[in-house]
Amino acid sequence: MSGATTPGSKTADAVVIGGGIMGASAAHFLAKKGFGRVVLLEKGRLAGVSTGHSAAIIRTYYSNPITLELAKRALHMFENDRDLLGGDCGFRAIGFLLLIGERLRAAGEHILESERRHGLHVERLTVDEVADLAPPLSLDGVSYGILEPRSGYADPTRTTENLVAAARPWGLEPRAGVAATGVHLHGNRVVGVETDEGTIPTNVVVSAAGPWAGRVGSWLGLKYSLRWSRESDLFVERPSDFGALPVVSDPGLRCYLRPYRDDRIIAGLGAPKDIEPVDPDECDPALDPQMRERIERPLFERIPALSRARHLGGYASLYTITDDWHPIVGPEPGLEGYYAFFGGSGHGFKLGPPIGEALADVICGEAPTIDISPFRPGRFIDGEPLASSWGEGNRG
Ligand SMILES: Cc1cc2nc3c(=O)[nH]c(=O)nc-3n(C[C@H](O)[C@H](O)[C@H](O)COP(=O)(O)OP(=O)(O)OC[C@H]3O[C@@H](n4cnc5c(N)ncnc54)[C@H](O)[C@@H]3O)c2cc1C
Structure with missing residues (x-):
């Protein structure tokens, strides 16, 4: 869209489109740097x-250096959430356990080595040690475990808020x-954002519209190669005699699980797995029976006791996936003042805050501590997509 701004309307120093973790992070760190009035537009509700x-x-x-460094920064941020993320984000450092079977032995060794090279404390556990750490697990097909003792999970809505x-x-x-509803240009320079409540004059726009980032880009003639996958999680009651359990990722059986509140386990299908294609405007938020069964099969194989536990529902939502499964972040060449920040696929929650911090530096004309230029929108045209040890179609 190209046009004039509404006379008299209050100018923003930046407008961020999208109130998920990415938009909230960009807006937070921009404001914290003293950028001025930063308007965060969310068409629904924050983290909705x-x-x-x-x-x-x-x-x-993670297996490539930029994602590893960002994940390391994310862990530090969540460990210090009151100082660095604005409050208690519900972070629980219960440990993260990766179960490695024969097929992924080489990928597991690579992960261990690269985490250590980046100064992260990771432990290689024997099957007996895994059994001691997580007694409810049946360990058929597991060759060894990788434990990140500092890792865990957080509350995504609370973090965003x-x-x-x-x-x-x-x-x-x-x-x-x-x-x-539109972005105004003067020549190739951003001059405002159109909303359903009028125009906001601004020279800086961050598109953090998640599943709708392609639509926002199309207002300016930008074409992004994005796909969407319908991703589901389910809840099962946690048996009272269950004992402690870390976050578990099981690439062999392709599922993940973790405690959720005090009374339940949340579980979903894990990488590597197929995309469940969906139109973001048509995504049914209910857990369907087939998907419930597909998640329960590996979950019950890994934790037989859960097959006797009460099913407590579930939901479906969206991954926004780029061609290399890594986010698209940074200035859009040829469009002064327009910045991309979307495409988190299955790792965008943890990466949102550290990338938002780095993007705020870029917008302010400073060099970020972690160079996020490998995520630039033009990397595919440049023939420089990101890779990972887990191979094609993975998440990191
Ligand atoms: C089931 C599931 C499990 C996951 N598990 C993990 C995990 O364990 N760890 C992890 O790191 N990541 C995980 N992820 C991925 C992570 O949740 C996403 O990558 C991340 O939340 C994406 O954030 P976002 O801000 O880009 O998108 P969103 O949260 O979708 O936010 C985009 C926002 O933009 C708004 N918007 C769009 N268009 C407009 C407009 N025109 N005007 C105003 N607002 C607009 C939307 O309403 C929306 O609220 C998971 C995702 C799913 C679905």
């Missing part, structure tokens, strides 16, 4: 789409229930 449905696992076993609330005194202005 992918973010609020995230399993919110905070772990560091904290980031927003804490930055209000610095100039963050959340506008929940207000949709962006």
